[in-house]
Amino acid sequence: MPIDTSAAFVRTSEIPPSPPPPSETGLVKWLRENLFSSVGSAILTIVSLIAIYFILSLAIPWLFNGVWNASSLSECREAMEGKVGACFAVLTERWNQLLYGFQYPASEYWRPNLALILLFFAAAPVLFFDLPRKLLIITAVYPFVAFWLIWGGTFLGPLIAFLGLAAAYFVFERVGKQNFALGFIGAIAAAFAIWIVGGGLIPDSASDNAMLKAVPSRDLGGFMLNMMLGATCVSLSIPIGILLALGRQSHMPLVRFVCVIFIEFIRGVPLITLLFVANVMLAYFFPPESTVDLFIRVVIMITVFSAAYIAEVVRGGLAALPRGQYEAADSLGLDYPQAMRLIILPQALKISIPGIVNVAVGLFKDTTLVSVISMFDLVGMIRGPILASTEWNGVYWELLGFAAALFFVVCYGISQYSQWLERRLATDHR
Amino acid sequence: MAITSDPPKGGFRVGMLFSDTRYRSLTFQAIAAILLALAIWYLGSNLLQNLAAAGLNISYDFLGEPAGYDINQRLIEYDSRSSHGAAAIVGVLNTLLVSVLACVTATVFGVLAGVLRLSPNWLVAKLMAFYVEIFRNIPVLIWIIIIFTIMTTVLPGPRAFRGDDPASTMFLGVAAFTNRGVYMPGPVFNNPLFAVGFLNWFLVIAVLIGSFFGARGVAKWATNVQFETGIRPTTWYFTVAIWLLPVVLLLLFMGLSWNIPELKGFNFTGGLKIGGPLIALWFALSIYTGAFIAENVRAGIQAVSKGQTEAAAALGLRPGRVMNLVVLPQALRVIIPPLISQYLNITKNSSLAIAVGYADITATLGGITLNQTGRAIECVLLLMLFYLTISLLISFFINIYNNAIKLKER
DSSP states (O other): OOOOTTSSOOOOSOOOOOOOOGGGSHHHHHHHHHTOSSHHHHHHHHHHHHHHHHHHHHHHHHHHTOOOOOSSHHHHHHHHTTOOOOOTHHHHHTHHHHHHOSSSOGGGTHHHHHHHHHHHHHHHHHHOTTSOGGGHHHHHHHHHHHHHHHHOBOSHHHHHHHHHHHHHHHHHHHHTTTOHHHHHHHHHHHHHHHHHHHHHHSOGGGGTTOSBOOOOGGGOOHHHHHHHHHHHHHHHHHHHHHHHHHHHHOSOHHHHHHHHHHHHHHHHSOHHHHHHIIIIIGGGGSOTTOOOOHHHHHHHHHHHHHHHHHHHHHHHHHHHSOHHHHHHHHHTTOOHHHIIIIIIHHHHHHHHHHHHHHHHHHHHHHGGGGGGGTOOBHHHHIIIIIHHSSTTTTOHHHHHHHHHHHHHHHHHHHHHHHHHHHHHHOOSOO | OOOOOOOOOSSOOTTHHHHOHHHHHHHHHHHHHHHHHHHHHHHHHHHHHHHHHHTOOOOOGGGGSBOOOOOSSOSSOOOTTSBHHHHHHHHHHHHHHHHHHHHHHHHHHHHHHHHHHTOSOHHHHHHHHHHHHHHHTSOHHHHHHHHHHHHHHHSOOGGGGOSSSOSSOOBTTTBEEETTEEEEOEEEESSOSSSSHHHHHHHHHHHHHHHHHHHHHHHHHHHHHHHHHSOOOOOHHHHHHHHHHHHHHHHHHTTEEEEOOEEETTEEESSEEEEHHHHHHHHHHHHHHHHHHHHHHHHHHHHSOHHHHHHHHHTTOOHHHIIIIIIHHHHHHHHHHHHHHHHHHHHHHGGGGGGTTOOOHHHIIIIIIHHHHOOHHHHHHHHHHHHHHHHHHHHHHHHHHHHHHSOOOO
16 A cells, blocks of 8 residues: 655654653642642641641650659659650559559469460450350350459369359250250259359368468459459340340330339449449348458449440340341241240341440440549559659659550450451341 | 240140240249349348348438538539538539530530541541540540649649739630639629529520520421412521520610629639539540540431432532432431430430539539438439439430431331
């Protein structure tokens, strides 16, 4: 084919694409789209930057000029030589008091530490379903080991408590398969039989020369107390909450009425009034000669409190199940306990997990309220013995910041776990 | 559950109480009733024995006895010769005061943070996420203490305002921010209609409520005119006049003037004092609950599906109207029930006032009165009754609201 040469110029190759203008690439584009997309957005960005600068300009010198070695606030001030800085020495000097309270014997600190480490092993099979189910045995044994480690004294008490529960489980597994009611009653009877007989067998002097020195409950304190209250009350309140939720859904008017009254009453009053009850009122309801620890009374009231909230969360889960699930269970001929255990609760609990975790985080934060009834938890230690001491009078920010950071780490961790679990359990494909 | 109708087989046997679905629920309820009665009897008899052993009785006479303690922050007349009952009422009003104030500001914080968290501006969205996570994961008690400490250590004491060359000066010459609280000009009526101070304020509020209904009437009238003629009359100056005129006239008639705080001796006198504990509690509760409300608001806005916005746009609505007429009404349906339960939480968390020394009901009735009289059971019961009443009232309104906005399906 002849080429028309009259044309002055014909491009035979393609022009290479030119790079996008600088305002449409890389950092500049990102800034334009995300920080300065409009006048209002630009103003917001500048205001935020000023606010961040203001906070950091105060916080960074304070953090980095911090003094870590001193025995009192005045020594701290001398060491800083007029600069602005934090006196983190209070944390190093009072570290043990912040974590364990001021009365827990210093030689025994390894016991709560060990209990905390074991807690991770005990919680793991519950939190991560992929682990082998056999590991749940650790979870079952853990409360008794932890009790023995923290309170010390004779190991016979926790051992008999454990044996009682083990017997109850054994009886229930054997009999409950055929007849739920018989297995249930038999389990309770077996547990009480072992507790009463075993309790009688423990000699009164068993705690005197025990392997671990006995520590009374009033010597517990610091962040350890918050962790203990949180872990105990959450794990006790989940089963009670589930029972209350089932009771509230029940077709028996009396049971439903009692559960509704209980849940609404507890949810209607602040936790602090329930702690007042634990502190000044609950003792009147125990038998005259008995002396029940303040710790146990507080555990009872906080458990009752969070059980009511968990009951509402679980009720939400039960209500969210389609009616067809209940009807399908009935049509298969399952009785009520079977239907609940095999069909309804596994689905309802899955729906309620995020809510239950929220309640648990809230409950853990609320354990700081025990400082109001003069128990020395982390906040109680800070407000009481440490800030009132002559050496550290006025070291507010370091102590409160430390407490805030501890709670933030734990609570944020739990809520991240909950979000992971939600993604993990999601069966709908959206 | 498990309702099956077995045909009756012959006569009645005892075993049928457990095996026959017709009788089983009755049997269980009877057992539950017996257990419940036993528990109540056990606890009650313990209580009676313990009370007898301690030589106590249940009596509410102490409410009439003189309290003997002072309360700085109060809405009604009260002095140390007033009764414990009066102290409790001061506490109730203080609880309601801080709760209402905190509900208003928490809503403002929460809505702002929730909307900004969805903003296309990366920095602002991240900052708001940071705010929400920081405040949701640290106990409110620690926040109350931190904010109270900030107030008392950062703000100057009243003595800093003294002298010829004071370290601090009053804001615009009328308000003083001190570590004991904020002193502001207080309104005074020179020509009050009622001798009792707060009745005058009730009158002002009543007039404002009247204005509200008046303004609504005008809006309704405008809508009717619009339906008939197709043109909406301009009404904004009516509305402004209805809101302002009556209340301004009433205030002028009662002789409103401002009482400006003055430094006398070591402290300010006159004017309106908002105590440091009240401010700390108010601010801490609002900023803490604001973080939770922000999450509710965000969830509410995200719950409106994108199809709704697109459908509204396809109908030709402008973006402002899409927000007002389509997105917000649906988002509010999701937002408002949890919002109200956050208000309930504010009311319950206001009981932490005891940690900063604000005289709410927990600090007066459950604190000083309980310790002075030793009437633990009575005080704690009254305390619970008060909070229970408030919660039940609020849940009553939630239920009414939920029924009113329920999607009417089928």
